[in-house]
Amino acid sequence: QVQLVDSGGGSVQAGESLRLSCVASGFTYNDYCMVWFRQLPGKERAGVAAIDSDGSATYGDSVSGRFTVSKGNSKNTLYLQMNSLKPEDTAVYYCAADPALWPCTVTYADFNRNEFDSWGQGTQVTVSP
Numbered sequence: 001q002v003q004l005v006d007s008g009g010g011s012v013q014a015g016e017s018l019r020l021s022c023v024a025s026g027f028t029y030n031d032y033c034m035v036w037f038r039q040l041p042g043k044e045r046a047g048v049a050a051i052d053s054d055g056s057a058t059y060g061d062s063v064s065g066r067f068t069v070s071k072g073n074s075k076n077t078l079y080l081q082m083n084s085l086k087p088e089d090t091a092v093y094y095c096a097a098d099p100a101l102w103p104c105t106v107t108y109a110d111f112n113r114n115e116f117d118s119w120g121q122g123t124q125v126t127v128s129p
Contacts, residue, residue, distance in 0.1 A: 002026045002118040004095050008080075009123030016085055016127075022078040022095030022120050029076050029097060033104035036069060036080045037113065038091035039122075045094065047110030049080060058105040062088070085127045092122040 008020040020036070031053050037045040049069035051057045057069050068081040078095055096116040101109060109116075 002097065004097060004118055004120035006093065006095055006120035006123040009093060009125045011126040011128065012085055013128050014086055017081070017083045018085065018125060020080040020082065020093055020095075020123060020125075022080075024076045024078065024095075024097065027097070027099070027118075029078070030071065032097045032099050033101040033109065034069075034071070034078050035096045035098075035104075035106065035109040035116070036078075036093060037096060037110075038089075038093045038125075040091045045113055047106040047113065048093070050104055050106040050109045051078070052104035056104075058107070060106050060110075082125070085125075087127045087129050090125060090127050092124050094122045095120040 003025045005023045033052055035050040036048040038048050039045040048063055049059045051069045066084045070079045097118040098116050
């Protein structure tokens with residue numbers, strides 16, 4: 001059974017950093033397209049970062065250069081390092097997994113967000129000015 005558990009959210013001030021984690025179980029996550037989405041109040045979930053089975057990563061325009069997605073070397077854990085946080089980054093962040101999404105890019109994942117069957121429960125990130 002595929003399971004994703006998100007954690008690491010919190011309340012920070014603008015300019016600070018957070019690292020989100022997503023522990024995956026029930027599948028070989030290195031073979032999957034792994035994506036971080038976020039959802040602002042009243043908005044649809046939007047792709048933030050994606051990483052494919054080869055480790056190639058892509059980012060949304062609003063986070064490029066500030067956020068880094070990575071896979072843990074020895075653990076079934078996906079990370080999202082978020083630096084230079086801004087108030088507009090405030091959202092609930094979710095990780096998601098899909099075994100067949102190709103290409104595994106944040107743009108394609110965002111367009112096909114309804115194809116993802118496996119989601120974490122979400123973790124709240126709040127950035128104050």
